[in-house]
Amino acid sequence: MRKSFVMMIFFIIGIISGNKTVMGKLVSGVDLSIYALYILLFLVGIGIGADRRTWKIIRRANIKIFLIPISVIFGTLSIVGLLSFLIPDINYLESLAIGSGFGYYSLSSVLITQLKGQTLGVLALLSNITREILTLLLTPFLVKYFGKLAPIASGGATSMDTTLPIITKFTGKEYALISVFNGIILTLIVPFLITLILR
Amino acid sequence: MFIVILFLFSGMVIGFLLHKKVKVIKVSDKMSTWFIYVFLFLLGISVGSSEEIMNNFGKIGVQAFILTIGAISGSVLASFFIYKRFFKEKE
Numbered sequence: 001m002r003k004s005f006v007m008m009i010f011f012i013i014g015i016i017s018g019n020k021t022v023m024g025k026l027v028s029g030v031d032l033s034i035y036a037l038y039i040l041l042f043l044v045g046i047g048i049g050a051d052r053r054t055w056k057i058i059r060r061a062n063i064k065i066f067l068i069p070i071s072v073i074f075g076t077l078s079i080v081g082l083l084s085f086l087i088p089d090i091n092y093l094e095s096l097a098i099g100s101g102f103g104y105y106s107l108s109s110v111l112i113t114q115l116k117g118q119t120l121g122v123l124a125l126l127s128n129i130t131r132e133i134l135t136l137l138l139t140p141f142l143v144k145y146f147g148k149l150a151p152i153a154s155g156g157a158t159s160m161d162t163t164l165p166i167i168t169k170f171t172g173k174e175y176a177l178i179s180v181f182n183g184i185i186l187t188l189i190v191p192f193l194i195t196l197i198l199r
Numbered sequence: 200m201f202i203v204i205l206f207l208f209s210g211m212v213i214g215f216l217l218h219k220k221v222k223v224i225k226v227s228d229k230m231s232t233w234f235i236y237v238f239l240f241l242l243g244i245s246v247g248s249s250e251e252i253m254n255n256f257g258k259i260g261v262q263a264f265i266l267t268i269g270a271i272s273g274s275v276l277a278s279f280f281i282y283k284r285f286f287k288e289k290e
Contacts (some may be wrong), residue, residue, distance in 0.1 A: 003232065006236065006237050007235060007236060009241075010236045010237075010240040010243065011237045011239040011240065011242065011243040011246075012243065012269030013240065013243065014239065014240040014241065014242060014243015014244045014246070014247060015243040015244070015246050015247035015285075016243075016247060017244060017247065017254075018243060018245060018246065018247030018248040019247035019248065019253060020247075020248070021247075021248070023244060023248075024244055024245075024247055024248025025248060036234070036238065037203065037290075038202070038206045039206075039234065040205070040231060040234050040235070040238070041206040041207045041210065042205055042206045042207070042209065042210040042212060043210065043227050043228075043230055043231035043234065044207065044209045044231055045206065045207040045209065045210020045211040045212075045213070045214060046211070046213055046214035046217070046224065046227045046228075046231075047224075047228055047231060048210070048211050048214060048225065049210060049212060049213065049214025049215040049216075049218070050214035050215065050217060050227075051214075051218075052218065055215070056214060061268060062284075064285055065247075067281045067285060068278060068281060071272045071274065071277035071278045071280070071281045072277065072278065074273075074277055075272075075273035075274040075275070075276060075277030075278065076269075076270040076273050076274050077273075078273055079267055079269040079270065079272060079273030080269050080270050080273065080283035082269070082286030083265060083266055083269045086265070087262050087265065087266075089258075089262065090222055090262070096265075097268065099266065099267055099269075099270050101247060102270075104229055106235045106239070108241070109239075110235075110238055111203070113242060116230075118242070118245055118246060118249060118252060119251070119259070121228040121242065122242070122246055122252060122259055123259050123262060123263050123266075125239075125242070126259065126260055126263035126264075127262075127263035127264075127266045127267045127270070128267075130263060130267040131267050131270060131271060134267060134268075134271060135271070136280065138271075142275060146261040146275050146276075146278070146279045146282075147278070147279055147283065147286075148282065148286070149278040149279070149281060149285065150275045150278055150279060150282070150284040152278065153275050154271045154272065154275055155275040156275055157271075159232035179209060187258075191203055192204060192206055195203055195204070
């Protein structure tokens with residue numbers, strides 16, 4: 001949670017220092033290199049690979065538990081796809097790509113910026129960070145009306161880290177493992193889906 | 200673009216092999232965090248300097264919000280179905 005806050009601060013300070021300044025003119029001319037993206041993904045991979053939970057959970061996983069990330073992917077993409085017809089500025093595939101961030105805003109905004117430019121990258125950043133914030137705020141309500149999987153589904157890829165504490169608090173320890181599993185699977189799927197959709 | 204996936208997976212394999220070297224993992228974790236900070240700062244600067252984005256920031260924000268509400272409600276409804284069908288009886 002603290003990390004997300006710091007990230008947004010960096011983004012906002014960036015906006016302020018780039019707006020109508022010489023620095024803005026200088027930096028906007030520079031391409032955010034594709035190699036930077038490779039390095040980032042490599043580092044993200046190391047983090048996932050070094051996390052003991054990843055391998056433990058994958059070994060113990062049964063078919064049923066896979067239904068949760070599948071339902072998140074299906075549920076997110078079907079509604080987001082429909083919404084693209086209401087928003088004139090973005091097309092169907094761009095909308096699907098933004099939805100495919102599943103709350104993982106840092107990686108999805110880097111990827112989408114790289115593939116489709118800044119405007120869509122910013123949209124992906126704002127949309128996916130909102131997903132995290134709304135999950136933090138709505139978890140008690142979601143559990144009450146839509147069951148214990150609801151905040152896990154809402155959290156998407158963040159259900160393994162930033163939203164995990166609040167999810168565990170309102171659903172109980174037995175759902176913590178499911179939450180981590182859902183987050184890991186979705187985190188792995190984010191770069192796949194986005195590149196597949198925007199290719 | 201699938202080379203992206205290759206980097207992710209080679210990272211995972213290396214992370215798995217080195218998971219006992221706590222120091223290495225910590226350094227790579229710190230690096231990726233700072234990497235994202237720098238990226239978001241740079242993205243912020245380009246966004247701030249782009250008249251097109253700055254003039255439409257409110258609109259982009261509203262669109263982002265609509266997409267998020269859609270994404271969350273779709274996921275929650277789909278998971279509610281799965282919950283009732285496969286998970287609830289366990290309690």
